[in-house]
Amino acid sequence: MDREKLIKDLTIETKTKIVLLVLDGLGGLPQEGKTPLEAAQTPHLDALAAQSVCGLTDPVFRGITPGSGPAHLALFGYEPTKYILGRGILEALGIGVEVSPNDLVARGNFATLKEGLIVDRRAGRIATEQNKQLCQLINHSLKKQKNITITLYPGREHRFVVKFSGHNLSDALSDADPQKEGKLPVLAKPLTTKAEPTANLVNSFVKEVTEILSHSQPANTILLRGFAKHPSLPTMEELYKLKPVAVAHYPMYKGLARLVGMDLAHPEEGIPDLLATVTQIFNDFNFFYVHVKKTDSYGEDGNYQAKKAVIEEVDAHLPQLLRLRPDVLVVTSDHSTPCLLKSHSWHPNPFLLHSATSQPDRVSSFSERECSQGYLGRFPAIYAMPLMLAHAGKLKKFGA
Amino acid sequence: MDREKLIKDLTIETKTKIVLLVLDGLGGLPQEGKTPLEAAQTPHLDALAAQSVCGLTDPVFRGITPGSGPAHLALFGYEPTKYILGRGILEALGIGVEVSPNDLVARGNFATLKEGLIVDRRAGRIATEQNKQLCQLINHSLKKQKNITITLYPGREHRFVVKFSGHNLSDALSDADPQKEGKLPVLAKPLTTKAEPTANLVNSFVKEVTEILSHSQPANTILLRGFAKHPSLPTMEELYKLKPVAVAHYPMYKGLARLVGMDLAHPEEGIPDLLATVTQIFNDFNFFYVHVKKTDSYGEDGNYQAKKAVIEEVDAHLPQLLRLRPDVLVVTSDHSTPCLLKSHSWHPNPFLLHSATSQPDRVSSFSERECSQGYLGRFPAIYAMPLMLAHAGKLKKFGA
Numbered sequence: 001m002d003r004e005k006l007i008k009d010l011t012i013e014t015k016t017k018i019v020l021l022v023l024d025g026l027g028g029l030p031q032e033g034k035t036p037l038e039a040a041q042t043p044h045l046d047a048l049a050a051q052s053v054c055g056l057t058d059p060v061f062r063g064i065t066p067g068s069g070p071a072h073l074a075l076f077g078y079e080p081t082k083y084i085l086g087r088g089i090l091e092a093l094g095i096g097v098e099v100s101p102n103d104l105v106a107r108g109n110f111a112t113l114k115e116g117l118i119v120d121r122r123a124g125r126i127a128t129e130q131n132k133q134l135c136q137l138i139n140h141s142l143k144k145q146k147n148i149t150i151t152l153y154p155g156r157e158h159r160f161v162v163k164f165s166g167h168n169l170s171d172a173l174s175d176a177d178p179q180k181e182g183k184l185p186v187l188a189k190p191l192t193t194k195a196e197p198t199a200n201l202v203n204s205f206v207k208e209v210t211e212i213l214s215h216s217q218p219a220n221t222i223l224l225r226g227f228a229k230h231p232s233l234p235t236m237e238e239l240y241k242l243k244p245v246a247v248a249h250y251p252m253y254k255g256l257a258r259l260v261g262m263d264l265a266h267p268e269e270g271i272p273d274l275l276a277t278v279t280q281i282f283n284d285f286n287f288f289y290v291h292v293k294k295t296d297s298y299g300e301d302g303n304y305q306a307k308k309a310v311i312e313e314v315d316a317h318l319p320q321l322l323r324l325r326p327d328v329l330v331v332t333s334d335h336s337t338p339c340l341l342k343s344h345s346w347h348p349n350p351f352l353l354h355s356a357t358s359q360p361d362r363v364s365s366f367s368e369r370e371c372s373q374g375y376l377g378r379f380p381a382i383y384a385m386p387l388m389l390a391h392a393g394k395l396k397k398f399g400a
Numbered sequence: 401m402d403r404e405k406l407i408k409d410l411t412i413e414t415k416t417k418i419v420l421l422v423l424d425g426l427g428g429l430p431q432e433g434k435t436p437l438e439a440a441q442t443p444h445l446d447a448l449a450a451q452s453v454c455g456l457t458d459p460v461f462r463g464i465t466p467g468s469g470p471a472h473l474a475l476f477g478y479e480p481t482k483y484i485l486g487r488g489i490l491e492a493l494g495i496g497v498e499v500s501p502n503d504l505v506a507r508g509n510f511a512t513l514k515e516g517l518i519v520d521r522r523a524g525r526i527a528t529e530q531n532k533q534l535c536q537l538i539n540h541s542l543k544k545q546k547n548i549t550i551t552l553y554p555g556r557e558h559r560f561v562v563k564f565s566g567h568n569l570s571d572a573l574s575d576a577d578p579q580k581e582g583k584l585p586v587l588a589k590p591l592t593t594k595a596e597p598t599a600n601l602v603n604s605f606v607k608e609v610t611e612i613l614s615h616s617q618p619a620n621t622i623l624l625r626g627f628a629k630h631p632s633l634p635t636m637e638e639l640y641k642l643k644p645v646a647v648a649h650y651p652m653y654k655g656l657a658r659l660v661g662m663d664l665a666h667p668e669e670g671i672p673d674l675l676a677t678v679t680q681i682f683n684d685f686n687f688f689y690v691h692v693k694k695t696d697s698y699g700e701d702g703n704y705q706a707k708k709a710v711i712e713e714v715d716a717h718l719p720q721l722l723r724l725r726p727d728v729l730v731v732t733s734d735h736s737t738p739c740l741l742k743s744h745s746w747h748p749n750p751f752l753l754h755s756a757t758s759q760p761d762r763v764s765s766f767s768e769r770e771c772s773q774g775y776l777g778r779f780p781a782i783y784a785m786p787l788m789l790a791h792a793g794k795l796k797k798f799g800a
Contacts, residue, residue, distance in 0.1 A: 001481045003461065010464070357740070359429055359747060361772060375748075375769070377778030379462060386463025390746040397744055398460060399467035399480070400487030400626055 004239065006398065007077065007386055013241040016327035016392040019278065019288045020384075022075065023314060024068075024253075025296030025337025027349050027368055028307070036299075036308040036339065037350065038367045042315040044322070045331065045352075045366040053358040055376025056348035056368070057384060059335050065346045071334035072256050076289075077240070077385030078233060085259070086171055086228020092161045093258045094251025097153050099230045104169040104198065107226045108152070108160040109177070110134060110219035113210070118178050118185055122158040123219035134219055135160055141212045142205075150205055155251065162224065164202070170195035175225035176206055188224065202227075235261025236287065240389060245284070247277050248291035257289060271313050275320045282324055290321075296344075299337030307339060328355045328392045330384065331366070348378060355391035404639065406798065407477065407786055413641040416727035416792040419678065419688045420784075422475065423714060424468075424653075425696030425737025427749050427768055428707070436699075436708040436739065437750065438767045442715040444722070445731065445752070446765040453758040455776025456748035456768070457784060459735050465746045471734035472656050476689075477640070477785030478633060485659070486571060486628020492561045493658045494651025497553050499630045504569040504598065507626045508552070508560040509577070510534060510619035513610070518578055518585055522558040523619035534619055535560055541612045542605075550605055555651065562624065564602070570595035575625035576606055588624065602627075635661025636687065640789060645684070647677050648691035657689060671713050675720045682724055690721075696744075699737030707739060728755045728792045730784065731766070748778060755791035 070080035112120035135152040172191040190199040246257030267277040298307035336347035361375035470480035512520035535552040572591040590599040646657030667677040698707035736747040761775035
């Protein structure tokens with residue numbers, strides 16, 4: 001019997017509540033001896049760690065740097081090497097695009113083409129308003145095709161999602177994106193012979209859009225990446241008998257949450273409102289995935305001080321969550337984003353679990369180094385969910 | 401090559417001796433800052449821990465609360481999610497019932513039916529002697545059937561085992577037990593269509609027994625649960641070339657031991673005799689599974705002081721085992737049973753391994769918290785067996 005089936009068989013519905021607070025990209029590397037988490041003043045997290053059971057998690061396995069998709073799937077208890085997600089699907093779901101099983105979606109950028117080269121992959125980060133107008137223009141201008149509908153959905157700044165609705169579409173395509181500036185545009189290449197018609201469709205579409213945009217500046221072409229079809233994942237309700245909700249600001253994470261069947265809350269901008277939203281909806285759900293993005297963003301920017309400041313801001317507002325007295329509170333990250341690397345990394349995540357049945361260990365503050373001494377040891381993130389369920393009294397005994 | 405086959409291929413027969421001392425349900429949660437194991441005065445275990453390599457084990461994986469079956473299988477090196485055991489089979493083997501591949505067994509309770517409801521699931525815990533008489537009465541009174549023999553075997557108090565011998569019997573049946581008092585009796589339901597004839601057989605049997613017992617008080621009906629057929633497990637001799645023996649008081653653990661091919665010793669009641677039995681038979685075997693039940697029983701009762709006292713009693717008699725100078729001595733538990741929860745739990749087990757080749761770590765006393773700092777780290781209990789075999793010099797090199 002595999003892990004997923006075992007957990008599914010053992011879960012029971014209860015009223016107990018679980019809060020999973022994810023500080024995206026929290027883990028880091030030391031600069032001048034301390035990681036941002038170690039340097040940050042975090043009295044509430046430290047006090048909580050002292051009363052919690054702690055450890056370190058590996059999102060996939062030691063050495064693997066995960067994207068947001070696999071890292072979150074693991075935290076939600078889904079084997080990230082079994083459920084492979086295209087980034088396009090996450091982006092699409094995140095901005096509320098309905099995706100059905102026959103659809104193919106991709107992430108798009110408006111970009112600048114000059115003398116045959118992609119000179120700006122983000123078209124100077126055009127205003128979101130201009131993005132909307134361009135998507136409208138393209139949606140109206142595209143030639144109608146038999147059995148195929150193509151629609152652009154604007155995102156923020158230069159980003160959009162494109163959806164191809166038709167039959168026999170394949171997502172086995174390479175990106176139509178040179179990834180670097182100063183390069184020639186590249187075609188989407190079929191990765192299987194079955195994907196050839198789809199590659200032709202996509203490449204004709206990019207060509208047509210570039211013609212439509214020939215008088216637009218600086219957004220005069222598009223780049224597409226992350227071709228994906230709708231994956232079929234069991235929902236968290238099916239697997240764990242939970243009523244889950246995501247409290248997140250960013251499309252990617254909302255999309256991921258919808259993929260596993262979570263409802264979406266709609267927090268206003270900023271960390272105080274993010275956490276206040278949990279209070280407002282606390283009676284309506286029993287699993288709360290709360291996502292703080294900026295720890296990751298500043299890690300990606302290499303901005304040590306700003307990352308530290310976000311951690312301190314979360315800490316200052318933590319009492320809002322503590323006052324709710326959730327049966328289980330976990331604070332962790334999906335993956336590490338060291339400022340030194342300015343990117344996601346393979347380093348493990350600090351992990352803290354507080355409940356009435358969490359045996360406190362010797363960890364007295366919340367940091368990567370302290371958590372390495374915790375009672376939970378170092379473990380694959382996929383076990384975070386059975387641990388949360390167990391501590392919430394939602395798992396029956398296995399066998400007699 | 402899977403773990404089981406690898407170990408099987410690498411084991412060699414040697415005269416070295418392994419003692420596995422299992423304090424059932426040993427792990428716990430702190431009350432007033434200390435777990436029973438931390439609070440207990442255990443000079444011998446502490447001295448042993450200081451010379452041993454320590455760690456924490458998860459019986460199945462983090463978050464899973466195991467029954468005695470899966471927890472022990474893991475300790476014996478059998479994948480507990482591969483070998484699924486019905487409780488009936490363990491109970492049957494434990495009281496010495498011969499079970500052959502065509503047989504179906506179940507655990508039974510004598511119970512009290514009043515005005516159509518099960519008012520006492522244990523029939524007032526009738527005396528074992530009365531139980532024996534009732535089983536005899538039923539065995540004699542049951543109508544003979546073609547191709548089916550049904551036999552009751554008395555256990556302690558209100559418990560018995562029933563064996564159905566016939567052909568094409570299925571164990572895909574739900575319990576014929578409402579699980580709670582004040583409820584209507586329930587029928588065994590077939591979980592597959594193939595199991596329908598067996599369900600009918602079982603339900604007719606319960607009806608017939610209830611008629612036979614119509615003048616008996618308070619035991620006037622029976623409840624059946626844990627329907628199971630004989631699983632086929634490789635023996636410890638086949639897998640590890642060991643000559644194993646179980647030194648245990650309770651039927652469940654004897655049954656489990658027989659399932660993996662162990663011989664049974666017959667200790668008198670009490671911990672001193674349990675340990676003395678190992679000395680008596682020390683020349684006859686090379687693997688000794690020694691099972692102390694009461695740590696679990698008192699955990700289930702929520703009796704902190706009594707659990708602590710049992711641990712101290714085991715510690716006081718430990719020198720008996722130490723004097724034998726086994727090549728490998730492991731002290732651990734199968735699962736945790738915190739007094740706070742009054743039940744098995746998912747918390748990890750303290751684990752101590754002493755041998756000439758065990759590298760001592762910084763652990764200076766035997767407790768959950770201390771073991772979390774041990775050199776073995778936190779690991780799945782299924783690796784206890786390869787560790788014991790290795791330290792006993794019973795595992796060849798893998799590959800050249």
